[in-house]
Amino acid sequence: MVRPLHRGVSGGVGRSVENSDYSLDSQMKEKDETDKTRSPRDHTSLSLRFLVSLLFPDKSSKSGGGDNGFGSDPFNIGASRSRQSLVLLFLKFSLVLIVILALSGSLWWTIAISTSSRTYIFRGYRRLQEQLISDLSDIGELSLGASRLQELEFCHQESESHVPCFNVSDELNLYDRQCGQELKQNCLVLPPKNYRTPLRWPTGRDVIWIANVKITAEQVLSSGSLTKRMMMLDEDQISFRSDSLMFDGVEDYSHQIAEMIGLRNESNFIQAGVRTILDIGCGYGSFGAHLFSKQLLTMCVANYEDSGSQVQLTLERGLPAIIGSFTSKQLPCPSLSFDMVHCARCGIEWDQKDGIFLVEADRVLRPGGYFVWTSPLTNTQRSLRNKENQKKWTFVRDFAENICWEMLSQQDETVVWKKTTKKNCYASRNPGSGPSICGKGHDVDTPYYRPLEPCIGGTHSKRWIPIEERTPWPSRANLNSTELRIHGVHSEDFSEDAINWNSVVRNYWSLLSPLIFSDHPKRPGDEDPSPPYNMLRNVLDMNARFGGFNSALLEAGKTVWVMNVVPTHSPNYLPLILDRGFVGVLHDWCEAFPSYPRSYDMVHADRLLSLETSQQHRCSTLDLFTEIDRLLRPEGWVILRDTAPLIETARALATRLRWDVRVMEIESSSEEKLLFGQKPFFKRQQS
Numbered sequence: 001m002v003r004p005l006h007r008g009v010s011g012g013v014g015r016s017v018e019n020s021d022y023s024l025d026s027q028m029k030e031k032d033e034t035d036k037t038r039s040p041r042d043h044t045s046l047s048l049r050f051l052v053s054l055l056f057p058d059k060s061s062k063s064g065g066g067d068n069g070f071g072s073d074p075f076n077i078g079a080s081r082s083r084q085s086l087v088l089l090f091l092k093f094s095l096v097l098i099v100i101l102a103l104s105g106s107l108w109w110t111i112a113i114s115t116s117s118r119t120y121i122f123r124g125y126r127r128l129q130e131q132l133i134s135d136l137s138d139i140g141e142l143s144l145g146a147s148r149l150q151e152l153e154f155c156h157q158e159s160e161s162h163v164p165c166f167n168v169s170d171e172l173n174l175y176d177r178q179c180g181q182e183l184k185q186n187c188l189v190l191p192p193k194n195y196r197t198p199l200r201w202p203t204g205r206d207v208i209w210i211a212n213v214k215i216t217a218e219q220v221l222s223s224g225s226l227t228k229r230m231m232m233l234d235e236d237q238i239s240f241r242s243d244s245l246m247f248d249g250v251e252d253y254s255h256q257i258a259e260m261i262g263l264r265n266e267s268n269f270i271q272a273g274v275r276t277i278l279d280i281g282c283g284y285g286s287f288g289a290h291l292f293s294k295q296l297l298t299m300c301v302a303n304y305e306d307s308g309s310q311v312q313l314t315l316e317r318g319l320p321a322i323i324g325s326f327t328s329k330q331l332p333c334p335s336l337s338f339d340m341v342h343c344a345r346c347g348i349e350w351d352q353k354d355g356i357f358l359v360e361a362d363r364v365l366r367p368g369g370y371f372v373w374t375s376p377l378t379n380t381q382r383s384l385r386n387k388e389n390q391k392k393w394t395f396v397r398d399f400a401e402n403i404c405w406e407m408l409s410q411q412d413e414t415v416v417w418k419k420t421t422k423k424n425c426y427a428s429r430n431p432g433s434g435p436s437i438c439g440k441g442h443d444v445d446t447p448y449y450r451p452l453e454p455c456i457g458g459t460h461s462k463r464w465i466p467i468e469e470r471t472p473w474p475s476r477a478n479l480n481s482t483e484l485r486i487h488g489v490h491s492e493d494f495s496e497d498a499i500n501w502n503s504v505v506r507n508y509w510s511l512l513s514p515l516i517f518s519d520h521p522k523r524p525g526d527e528d529p530s531p532p533y534n535m536l537r538n539v540l541d542m543n544a545r546f547g548g549f550n551s552a553l554l555e556a557g558k559t560v561w562v563m564n565v566v567p568t569h570s571p572n573y574l575p576l577i578l579d580r581g582f583v584g585v586l587h588d589w590c591e592a593f594p595s596y597p598r599s600y601d602m603v604h605a606d607r608l609l610s611l612e613t614s615q616q617h618r619c620s621t622l623d624l625f626t627e628i629d630r631l632l633r634p635e636g637w638v639i640l641r642d643t644a645p646l647i648e649t650a651r652a653l654a655t656r657l658r659w660d661v662r663v664m665e666i667e668s669s670s671e672e673k674l675l676f677g678q679k680p681f682f683k684r685q686q687s
Contacts, residue, residue, distance in 0.1 A: 281346025
């Protein structure tokens with residue numbers, strides 16, 4: 001192979017190929033030995049010269065070395081140094097130019113961001129602030145020591161059926177609602193000694209364990225109301241004979257009411273516009289239990305009772321119920337909430353206090369709705385024998401006419417009135433013949449235990465729509481654009497909310513099913529758990545918004561009912577929920593919920609923690625969690641959805657309450673998490 005000859009700078013004859021090869025080999029060997037002895041500074045100098053040779057290959061090859069036998073020219077050496085200086089100067093200039101361009105680009109990017117995304121930056125800053133506050137709070141909790149993270153103690157036995165906020169009133173000697181900070185207790189309520197898990201729906205509707213409720217056999221046998229007679233004792237169970245064919249049975253009774261309205265039977269209530277019923281003093285809920293099979297939703301409301309509670313037994317049967325009274329405060333429901341108000345020997349003295357209790361019944365009744373009253377006073381033949389009873393009946397009859405109720409029928413002890421659908425009826429009354437119409441300032445949709453008003457409410461509401469003109473159930477659950485406009489809700493937002501909740505419920509059940517089948521403890525004396533849809537009946541939604549969770553559960557075919565709660569500090573969509581054919585109440589979650597312990601199979605809260613923490617700290621998160629534990633049945637489920645920091649805080653609190661919990665990521669949201677929890681079944685020790 002022929003190699004090119006190397007020519008010296010000053011000229012001369014080139015060497016032979018062999019000499020050249022030898023010379024190259026010698027150079028390589030000498031170079032290796034020299035590299036070993038060079039310092040890092042020498043390597044840097046070589047690297048610089050190598051860079052120069054790359055930039056000027058035709059020039060740099062001419063400088064250099066007597067080791068190869070070529071001569072050196074001083075002029076060329078000086079030129080080489082000048083070129084190196086020029087290259088260094090060029091590199092410095094390039095570096096300065098790059099820095100200037102980088103600074104200019106950064107300044108331009110900052111200005112663009114600050115002018116086009118100020119809101120986003122502010123929100124991000126606020127989010128960082130909130131995260132910092134949450135982290136500092138968590139650090140503060142941990143710094144207080146392990147004592148703050150210890151499990152809560154169990155409450156005394158007296159708390160088994162105790163409801164905070166309901167105490168004996170010295171003035172009236174009645175149980176009345178009185179809420180205050182001093183009523184809170186951070187302990188876990190144990191079930192009664194012989195408590196057993198309620199039978200699954202629909203068996204649990206007709207048979208309950210007597211040890212689960214605070215009632216004795218003597219109280220059952222001595223009860224004399226219509227619905228209380230529909231029950232019988234069978235060893236350790238109470239059986240409700242709701243399907244009895246006896247004369248005063250619930251089936252015949254509801255059939256009678258339908259005929260008095262002008263319907264063929266109770267199955268036609270839906271076609272007449274009746275979907276939701278308020279049952280005052282409901283006994284043990286047999287009226288609502290029977291009507292549930294007719295797609296009617298009946299909510300029981302009754303006074304707090306220390307024993308033999310109507311509300312407690314109704315909830316134990318898997319039916320809607322809350323503690324409430326017509327005798328002191330307005331119910332926590334807006335005007336025009338129910339299609340029917342029912343009172344069968346409910347214990348309300350309707351003629352007392354100038355008929356103000358009838359005014360409250362009128363407030364919650366929709367236009368065209370029905371008021372059904374069953375009482376010995378309505379039997380004219382009996383009342384004529386007693387002047388006092390005759391006086392009471394005459395007052396109720398005349399007062400109902402003065403508030404524009406039309407008496408439809410009277411049979412035996414039952415009377416049915418129909419509320420007017422025409423507002424001009426009130427103006428056509430004789431002056432002073434009845435209560436006046438409430439002003440706009442009094443006619444509000446947020447009556448959170450306000451004093452009873454002696455005026456007729458609801459007439460100023462845009463929701464004044466006769467029940468016959470409302471969309472029949474079940475289509476009523478999906479309000480049309482005109483109905484949504486009344487509530488200030490856009491159809492797009494409502495549809496998007498429905499789609500979202502349908503997806504959420506499917507995800508909930510896909511997560512809940514394996515938890516039940518793989519982790520659910522086998523109950524004493526019970527077989528393996530049934531499918532998940534039979535595990536739940538009573539559901540509490542603590543932040544219901546549009547009632548989307550309720551609607552999605554029904555569309556998914558779950559045999560549940562939902563108590564929709566709208567917090568008092570959130571936008572009030574309770575009128576919308578009630579217009580959809582659901583039940584619900586307003587509530588302040590810094591107070592005890594008006595229900596007995598062990599009322600619900602599932603408690604659900606979507607973004608409730610964010611809502612509560614955004615308010616001034618009137619109560620702690622621990623107070624809220626102990627209230628959830630009080631309302632939850634043993635082996636009941638908790639589902640919380642909120643921001644990741646709040647869910648992590650909830651996880652820590654759940655351990656103090658001895659819940660078995662899991663925290664899960666949400667694919668559609670990187671900022672939120674889910675907490676699934678189950679309350680264990682702690683049995684009270686035998687004494």
